[in-house]
Amino acid sequence: MSYLLALDAGTGSIRAVIFDLAGRQIAVGQAEWKHLSVENVPGSMEFDLNTNWQLACQCIHQALENAHLSAADIQSVACCSMREGIVLYDRNGDAIWACANVDARASREVSELKEIHDYRFESEVYDVSGQTLALSAMPRLLWLAHHRPDIYRNAATITMISDWLAAKLSGELAVDPSNAGTTGMLDLFSRDWRPALLDMAGLRADILSPVKETGSVLGAVTQQAAQQCGLRIGTPVVMGGGDVQLGCLGLGVVRPGQTAILGGTFWQQVVNLPEVRTDPEMNIRVNPHVIPGMVQAESISFFTGLTMRWFRDAFCAEEKLIAERLGTDTYALLEEMANRVPAGSHGVMPIFSDAMHFKQWYHAAPSFINLSIDPEKCNKATLFRALEENAAIVSACNLAQISQFSGVTFDSLVFAGGGSKGALWSQILSDVTGLPVRVPEVKEATALGCAIAAGTGAGLYPDMAGAGEKLVSWSRVFTPNRAHRELYDGMKEKWQAVYADQLGLVDSGLTTSMWQAPGLGKRAPTSP
Numbered sequence: 001m002s003y004l005l006a007l008d009a010g011t012g013s014i015r016a017v018i019f020d021l022a023g024r025q026i027a028v029g030q031a032e033w034k035h036l037s038v039e040n041v042p043g044s045m046e047f048d049l050n051t052n053w054q055l056a057c058q059c060i061h062q063a064l065e066n067a068h069l070s071a072a073d074i075q076s077v078a079c080c081s082m083r084e085g086i087v088l089y090d091r092n093g094d095a096i097w098a099c100a101n102v103d104a105r106a107s108r109e110v111s112e113l114k115e116i117h118d119y120r121f122e123s124e125v126y127d128v129s130g131q132t133l134a135l136s137a138m139p140r141l142l143w144l145a146h147h148r149p150d151i152y153r154n155a156a157t158i159t160m161i162s163d164w165l166a167a168k169l170s171g172e173l174a175v176d177p178s179n180a181g182t183t184g185m186l187d188l189f190s191r192d193w194r195p196a197l198l199d200m201a202g203l204r205a206d207i208l209s210p211v212k213e214t215g216s217v218l219g220a221v222t223q224q225a226a227q228q229c230g231l232r233i234g235t236p237v238v239m240g241g242g243d244v245q246l247g248c249l250g251l252g253v254v255r256p257g258q259t260a261i262l263g264g265t266f267w268q269q270v271v272n273l274p275e276v277r278t279d280p281e282m283n284i285r286v287n288p289h290v291i292p293g294m295v296q297a298e299s300i301s302f303f304t305g306l307t308m309r310w311f312r313d314a315f316c317a318e319e320k321l322i323a324e325r326l327g328t329d330t331y332a333l334l335e336e337m338a339n340r341v342p343a344g345s346h347g348v349m350p351i352f353s354d355a356m357h358f359k360q361w362y363h364a365a366p367s368f369i370n371l372s373i374d375p376e377k378c379n380k381a382t383l384f385r386a387l388e389e390n391a392a393i394v395s396a397c398n399l400a401q402i403s404q405f406s407g408v409t410f411d412s413l414v415f416a417g418g419g420s421k422g423a424l425w426s427q428i429l430s431d432v433t434g435l436p437v438r439v440p441e442v443k444e445a446t447a448l449g450c451a452i453a454a455g456t457g458a459g460l461y462p463d464m465a466g467a468g469e470k471l472v473s474w475s476r477v478f479t480p481n482r483a484h485r486e487l488y489d490g491m492k493e494k495w496q497a498v499y500a501d502q503l504g505l506v507d508s509g510l511t512t513s514m515w516q517a518p519g520l521g522k523r524a525p526t527s528p
Contacts, residue, residue: 002075002460005063005231006450007056009081009161010243011101011265014052016059017447018067018074021460023471025444026069029062031055035100041147043104043518047085047161049095053168057229064230071232076458077169077221078240080450081162083182086137088144088155088207093173095164097151099140106139109146110519113139113201121200122359123282128194129184130278130286130295132358134517136184138201145203157209158183162240169229170219170237174212177288178241186211188276188295191288214241214290215456215464238457244268244298245290246449251414251440252472254291254465259410261395261429262445263419267301269398271408279405282359284398290453291465297406299398302353302363302515304391305418311387315380335424338385343431343484345386346377349495351502352390352514355397362516364502388425392432393492399433412436416445426476431484432492441473 001020008015014033018026033052035045064071084101099105110133114122122133133139137158144152159167160179167173177191185208187194195205212218221235240246244262248270253260256274261267276295278286285298312320312330319337323330349369354361368386372378403409413435419425420439430437442448452467461467505511 001073003067003069003073004451004454004460005060005074005077006240006447006454007060007077007079007165008243008447008450009056009079009165011082014056014059015447016056016063017444017451018063018069019448019451021455023442023448023451025448027063027067029059029066031059035102041105043107045100045103047087047098047100049087049098049164056165056168060229060231071226071230071235074231074235075460076236076238076454077231078238078450078454078457079162079165079169080240080243080246080446081160081165081179083160083179083242083244084135084137085161086140086183087159087161087164088151089157089159089173090154091156093157093167093171096154097144097148098161098164103140104518106143107518109139109142110134113142114519116200124200125184125197126282126359127278128187128197129181130188131182131184132282132517133184134361134519135182138184138198138203139518141203142201155204155207158207159209162242163209166218166237166240169221169225169231171222172219172237174210174218174239176212176214176239176241176290178214178245178290180211181288182242186288188278188286188288191292212239213292214239214246215453217457236454236458238454240450240453241290242287243446244270245287245296246453247416247446248272248296248449249290249452249464249468250442250445250447250449250472251416252469253414254468256294257408257410258414259399259412260414260416263305263415263417263425265303265305267304267391267395267419269299269301269395269402271297271399271402271406271410273297273406273408277406279401281405283357283401284405285356285358290449297402299356299402301356301391301394301398304353304394307352307366308387311384315383319380331422334381334384335422337381338388339424341382341385344487344491345382345389346372348378348382348386349491349498350387350390351499353394354499354503355394355401360520362503362506362520363514364499364506365511366514367502369498385424388422388428389432389488389491390495391419391425392429393488393495395429396433396492397496410435412438414438414440416440423476426478427481430478430480432488434480434485436480437478439475439478441475
C-alpha cells in the first residue's frame with residue numbers, strides 16, 4: 001500500500017502523522033517543544049532550530065515504528081506549521097535565526113512602522129496583504145536591524161517554519177502563499193511577494209525566497225536528511241502550508257462561501273471568499289487559501305480553549321477525580337452537568353475574548369458579570385455553560401463582521417478541533433448562529449490536509465479540492481433550536497454593550513487587559 005506523511009509543527013509540539021490514501025490515520029509520532037526566551041528581551045520567543053529538527057526526526061522515526069512501516073512505504077511528504085513564525089538563512093542556505101508565532105518582542109517597531117506615511121502605512125499593508133502590522137514579519141525584521149544587525153546583515157533568505165522543515169528534508173528553499181501571506185509582505189491578488197512594502201518600511205527586499213503553490217513538488221529527501229529522519233532518499237517533498245488553511249482542506253472547506261470554525265486554544269472563524277477583497281474597517285484578517293486563487297476571511301477568538309482549561313484546572317478538581325474514576329473526560333462530565341442548566345445560564349455573562357478588531361485589538365480584563373449568590377443558579381455547571389455560550393456568541397459576532405464586508409451569507413458551519421468534541425457546545429453553536437453545524441469524523445484535519453497536499457504533489461490525487469471533499473466524512477449534524485435563538489440574540493446584544501463598558505475600565509487604568517496587540521499603546525490619530 002501507499003502512505004503519506006504529514007509533518008505538522010504547532011506552537012507547542014511537532015507531530016509526524018501517517019495516512020493511507022483513503023485519509024485514514026495510521027500512526028503518529030509526537031514531541032512537545034518549548035520556545036526560548038532571550039534574556040533582557042521582553043516578549044521574545046525564539047525557535048530552537050537544532051533541538052527542534054532533532055525532535056522532528058524523532059517523530060518521523062516514531063511514526064514509522066508505530067505504523068510498522070518501512071521508509072519505502074512513504075510515497076510523499078509535506079510540512080505544515082503555525083503561521084507567523086519565520087526563519088532566516090545565510091547565503092549558504094543555513095538557518096541562522098528563527099522565532100515562533102508567539103514572539104512579541106517588536107512592540108516598539110510596530111508603533112514605529114505605523115507612523116510611516118502619516119499613519120497610513122498599516123492601511124496600505126492591509127489593503128495589499130490582508131494583514132496588519134502587529135502579527136507580521138516586518139516589525140521583527142526591523143527589531144533585528146535595530147538590535148541584532150549581525151543577523152540582519154547576514155540574512156539572505158526568509159521562509160516560514162513549515163518551509164524550514166521542507167528545506168531540512170530537501171535542501172530547497174521556497175514559501176507557499178497560505179503561510180507566507182501571514183508575513184504581511186505577500187500580495188493577496190498576485191499570490192507573490194510585494195517588495196515595495198519592505199522598501200517603504202526601510203527594510204531589505206532582497207531576502208524574499210521563491211513562491212511555490214501548496215501541492216507542488218519542492219524537491220526530494222536528501223541523503224543527509226534520510227540518514228537523520230529515517231525516510232527514503234528521493235521521497236518527494238511537496239509544498240505544504242499554514243495550519244488553518246490546510247485544516248480547511250482536510251475538512252473539505254474548499255469552495256467559495258464555505259465556512260468553518262476551528263475550536264482549539266484559539267478559535268478561528270474562517271470563510272472562503274468568492275473573490276479577493278479586504279475589510280474597509282480592518283476588523284478581519286484575510287489570508288491566501290491553499291487552493292490557488294482563493295482567499296479566506298479569518299477572525300480569531302482569543303484563548304477560548306485555554307480559558308476552558310483554566311476553568312477546569314482552577315475550579316474542577318473534584319470533577320477531575322470523578323471523571324478519572326468513571327474513565328471519562330473531565331470536559332464530558334462538565335458538559336453533562338451544564339446540560340441541566342437552562343439556556344442563558346441564568347444571565348451569567350463571561351468577559352474574556354472580544355470580537356476581532358484587527359487594526360486596534362485589545363481585550364477587557366477577564367471576568368464573569370451578573371453573578372448571583374444563589375448556589376442553585378450560580379455554580380460550576382452554570383459558569384461552564386456560560387463559557388460555552390459566550391464562545392459561540394463571540395464566533396457569531398465575528399461571522400457577522402465577515403458577512404458585512406464580504407456579502408457572504410452562511411447556510412451551514414463546519415465545527416472542528418477540540419471544542420467540537422462536546423455535543424452541548426456544538427448544539428449551542430448551532431442555536432446561537434441559527435445554522436446547521438456539521439462535525440467531521442477526522443480529528444486531525446490539519447495533518448490530513450497536509451497529507452492531501454503531499455499526495456497531490458506525488459500524483460496520487462488529481463487535485464487538492466476534490467481530494468478534500470472526497471476524504472471528509474461527518475460524525476454528527478446539529479440543527480438549531482429556534483426557541484433558543486431569540487434568547488441568544490438578546491444575550492449577544494447585552495454582551496456587546498457590557499464588553500464595551502469593560503473596555504472603558506481598561507482605558508481608564510482601573511483594570512488590566514487580558515491581551516493587547518503589540519504596538520497598541522501608541523494609537524494612530526483618527527482620520528478626519
